[in-house]
């Protein structure tokens with residue numbers, strides 16, 4: 001099912017997509033008082049499975065804590081709710097968007113009197129930067145917008161408010177004919193893309209900005225740090241100068257939406273050979289091996305959605321019946 005159909009989980013109930021509504025006077029609409037997650041369910045050879053679901057749930061709770069939001073559900077309940085939503089829609093693979101937000105009560109700036117509401121959306125979403133991007137790479141620019149400065153909006157929280165900055169970065173890049181923008185932090189170091197973490201390779205060493213460079217603690221970023229070390233690469237989390245992007249051998253984005261997307265040029269300067277490089281390819285192979293089920297899930301990163309093939313078929317039939325109604 002495409003974006004805009006199926007069931008949505010809202011405050012404990014599954015409702016039709018068209019009924020998943022909030023009031024325009026909800027606090028989140030006016031003040032960006034929401035935190036959210038973006039995760040993926042993959043169709044592996046062993047059946048559908050969510051990638052690093054406990055880590056996504058944990059980051060959601062961390063984001064909520066930073067914003068003093070007490071979820072009315074436990075981590076286990078949220079995990080089950082994600083799995084229930086996927087099953088209710090009969091998805092084999094999908095994108096998962098849980099959101100925790102301040103709802104309808106008053107419109108004073110203080111969110112505390114407003115309820116903490118929770119919803120989970122799912123839909124089928126392909127490659128965020130286009131199907132060819134994984135192989136061909138994308139052209140990006142360094143943004144004229146700076147990423148969130150320390151002690152302004154916290155970047156350890158995946159807050160809806162942070163995405164006003166992301167939208168400025170993305171709109172500028174697209175308006176100028178680029179696929180994406182890379183923002184610098186308030187001190188001029190390389191930070192991240194509008195919705196992606198960044199890795200740079202030079203002379204066989206892999207660099208990525210530290211969490212203190214105003215980056216989201218990406219779950220794909222963490223997975224790539226693990227896989228790259230396992231492949232024997234030296235990996236350094238350290239500040240990156242803008243000009244390293246121009247003289248790098250390879251640069252790539254990571255994220256749930258983009259997975260591992262090579263960057264072939266920055267500011268119209270060709271990166272390395274201008275196409276996906278060997279290190280990026282080796283890391284892609286390791287990552288996609290796990291999420292397709294072709295390589296063993298040695299880290300326990302996959303949470304099965306359906307306990308058996310029969311259960312999967314039953315859920316798909318139930319979802320088709322709901323759709324046909």
Ligand SMILES: Cc1ncc(COP(=O)(O)O)c(C=O)c1O
Pocket residue numbers: 038166192193194195196197215216217218219220221254255256257
């Ligand atoms: C600003 C930003 N940075 C990085 C990422 C990558 O994080 P993850 O790998 O957890 O999807 C995302 C995507 O959620 C993001 O929005």
